[in-house]
Amino acid sequence: MQIVIASGKGGVGKSSVTASLLYLLKDEYKLIAVDADAEAPNLGLLLGVTEWEEEREHIGAKIARINTETCIRCGICMQRCPYECIYIDDEGNYVVNELTCEGCNVCGLVCPVPGTITLEQVRSGVIRKATTKYGFPIISAQLDVGRPESGKLVTEEKEWAKQIMKELNLEHMIVDSAAGIGCQVIASVGGADVAILIAEPTPASLSDVQRVYKVVQHFHEPAYLIINKADINPGFTKLREWAESEGIPILGEIPYDSSIPKSMSMLKPFVEAFPESKASLAIREIAEKIKEEVIQ
Amino acid sequence: MQIAISGGKGGTGKSTVAINVAVELAKKFRLVLADLDVEAPNDHLLLGVELQNEREVNQFMPKFDYSKCIKCRKCAEVCEEHAIITLKDGTPFLMPTLCSGCRACEIVCPVPGAIQEGSRLIGHTYVTPTPYNFILVTGKLREGEERSMPLVVAAKRRAKEIEKELLIVDTAAGTGNTVSKAIEGSQLLIAVTEPTPLGIHDTELILQLGKLMGIETWVVVNRADLGDVGEVRKRAEKYGARIIAEIPYSENIVKTYVSGRPIVTTDYPEAEIFRKIADEIYRFLRG
Numbered sequence: 001m002q003i004v005i006a007s008g009k010g011g012v013g014k015s016s017v018t019a020s021l022l023y024l025l026k027d028e029y030k031l032i033a034v035d036a037d038a039e040a041p042n043l044g045l046l047l048g049v050t051e052w053e054e055e056r057e058h059i060g061a062k063i064a065r066i067n068t069e070t071c072i073r074c075g076i077c078m079q080r081c082p083y084e085c086i087y088i089d090d091e092g093n094y095v096v097n098e099l100t101c102e103g104c105n106v107c108g109l110v111c112p113v114p115g116t117i118t119l120e121q122v123r124s125g126v127i128r129k130a131t132t133k134y135g136f137p138i139i140s141a142q143l144d145v146g147r148p149e150s151g152k153l154v155t156e157e158k159e160w161a162k163q164i165m166k167e168l169n170l171e172h173m174i175v176d177s178a179a180g181i182g183c184q185v186i187a188s189v190g191g192a193d194v195a196i197l198i199a200e201p202t203p204a205s206l207s208d209v210q211r212v213y214k215v216v217q218h219f220h221e222p223a224y225l226i227i228n229k230a231d232i233n234p235g236f237t238k239l240r241e242w243a244e245s246e247g248i249p250i251l252g253e254i255p256y257d258s259s260i261p262k263s264m265s266m267l268k269p270f271v272e273a274f275p276e277s278k279a280s281l282a283i284r285e286i287a288e289k290i291k292e293e294v295i296q
Numbered sequence: 297m298q299i300a301i302s303g304g305k306g307g308t309g310k311s312t313v314a315i316n317v318a319v320e321l322a323k324k325f326r327l328v329l330a331d332l333d334v335e336a337p338n339d340h341l342l343l344g345v346e347l348q349n350e351r352e353v354n355q356f357m358p359k360f361d362y363s364k365c366i367k368c369r370k371c372a373e374v375c376e377e378h379a380i381i382t383l384k385d386g387t388p389f390l391m392p393t394l395c396s397g398c399r400a401c402e403i404v405c406p407v408p409g410a411i412q413e414g415s416r417l418i419g420h421t422y423v424t425p426t427p428y429n430f431i432l433v434t435g436k437l438r439e440g441e442e443r444s445m446p447l448v449v450a451a452k453r454r455a456k457e458i459e460k461e462l463l464i465v466d467t468a469a470g471t472g473n474t475v476s477k478a479i480e481g482s483q484l485l486i487a488v489t490e491p492t493p494l495g496i497h498d499t500e501l502i503l504q505l506g507k508l509m510g511i512e513t514w515v516v517v518n519r520a521d522l523g524d525v526g527e528v529r530k531r532a533e534k535y536g537a538r539i540i541a542e543i544p545y546s547e548n549i550v551k552t553y554v555s556g557r558p559i560v561t562t563d564y565p566e567a568e569i570f571r572k573i574a575d576e577i578y579r580f581l582r583g
Contacts, residue, residue, distance in 0.1 A: 008335075008336055010305065010308075010336070011308060039304075039469065039471055040305045040469060040470055040498045042497065082399065082449075083446070097480070099476040099505070099508060100473050100476050100477045102396065102398070102445055102473065103376055104376055104396055106403065109374065109403045110403060145476075145501055146472070146476045146505060147472060148445070150472050178470070179306035179468075180333075180444070180468060181335045181439055181440075181441075182335045182441075182443070182444045182474075185335075201554075203338075203556065204336075204338035204342065207336075207338065207341060208336040211335075211439050214439035232554075233554045258522075261519070261523070262522075264493065264494060265492055265522070265523050265524070
């Protein structure tokens with residue numbers, strides 16, 4: 001089974017909750033963890049991974065380059081670039097900004113001088129594999145700074161995870177997705193069997209989780225909700241009301257607990273670092289519910 | 297003038313810093329704040345305003361006129377996204393969700409009119425007046441759309457149309473090319489981080505991006521009492537960045553955050569920290 005954990009908004013505790021859930025599920029199930037937040041991968045850190053066993057470079061991104069020797073400086077490329085990525089440098093040369101280029105090749109197609117603009121394949125990032133000290137493997141992607149196509153990197157990452165699942169005969173893939181609703185999240189949610197949404201009771205988090213829920217609906221996946229930092233905003237009932245009106249089962253609530261940030265500094269799942277904390281008691285109950293209702 | 301607020305990791309407090317700095321700086325500049333976190337735009341919620349002046353962002357999509365198409369397959373060959381597939385005889389078909397709207401197919405098509413102008417709604421931009429004497433521009437990607445780049449470009453373009461002295465951009469999390477697109481053109485990049493190992497890891501990436509882009513970078517450490525600021529300082533020094541403020545974890549900040557009221561408009565002691573950040577930026581911009 002493939003379970004994706006998503007939140008829309010960043011910083012609501014997706015990775016902390018995921019790490020603790022993995023910790024609680026690891027003895028009963030054969031798992032693989034996938035950190036699909038390729039622009040800010042953190043799950044490995046939270047699971048204490050310090051060294052990666054294997055690393056695969058992903059050469060997939062394409063970047064346009066302009067040969068200043070043959071360029072006749074007509075400016076057509078700059079006019080036609082859909083994303084405004086071509087500029088004129090101090091010496092009057094037309095240059096592609098490699099940190100914003102989407103690799104669509106429109107500039108190359110409209111350039112009147114053949115061979116002046118070429119589309120070059122560059123590294124978009126790496127995908128890494130490690131075995132955590134808890135016994136289960138983790139795959140983590142890291143997009144290179146300023147590169148496009150984090151979604152493709154995540155798709156590749158999940159393919160590798162599937163391979164490992166076959167080799168090691170694993171049962172479940174737990175995918176920790178990125179913030180937002182864009183390509184990385186779509187690649188994370190696509191192909192999952194179930195989505196577990198994490199939100200906090202704030203207007204911003206509600207707005208973002210509603211958006212990611214629409215993506216989940218698009219893939220017709222059943223969704224569940226975990227309310228994190230449940231007590232930071234007493235009186236805010238809209239999150240719960242929304243879940244109820246949409247028929248999204250609430251797996252549980254985790255109170256705000258300073259043991260969570262502390263455990264992050266210790267690079268441990270909070271349920272391992274502070275097993276008796278309020279948050280740990282709450283997530284244990286949630287894990288039980290996941291075993292019964294989600295995984296079955 | 298343009299400055300950017302970013303931070304690598306999600307949830308570090310980018311938007312909180314952005315809206316509070318905007319409220320303060322609006323006292324000195326004619327100002328526009330652009331929320332370019334188009335996948336999860338929240339500045340309007342933090343400012344307690346409803347989005348206004350909606351404008352559609354449509355993306356080009358090829359529409360094939362099969363009576364004219366000569367089945368040469370050039371459109372499919374040139375499509376970097378593999379959004380156009382062809383049948384055995386060469387008839388092209390579009391898979392709309394993969395199309396990036398770049399027009400490469402239209403450019404190479406040898407038959408005039410065989411590829412016609414189609415379009416797809418991919419999101420909206422908004423221009424919203426705020427009670428704080430500045431205008432908020434927001435980009436919002438439609439759910440199910442994969443590409444945030446066109447929305448970032450459209451929202452930034454709309455923000456630039458407005459007469460102003462200062463543009464503040466609030467970026468998405470991460471360090472991919474949409475974040476660099478948002479930051480592009482800034483004189484100053486403010487990286488909001490938290491001093492946990494996770495925050496520090498992601499800060500390093502945004503500092504790298506700032507360096508690659510050649511932009512002066514400052515660091516604001518949020519929830520500074522939750523970890524080791526010394527570690528943040530080390531990374532900042534490595535990239536020639538300066539820590540300009542440390543904000544403690546504060547229930548007052550959470551309270552104002554959820555109530556849609558910028559903390560600088562209150563008497564809470566934490567307001568002073570944001571005012572100081574705004575002062576530093578003001579001095580930098582006035583150079």
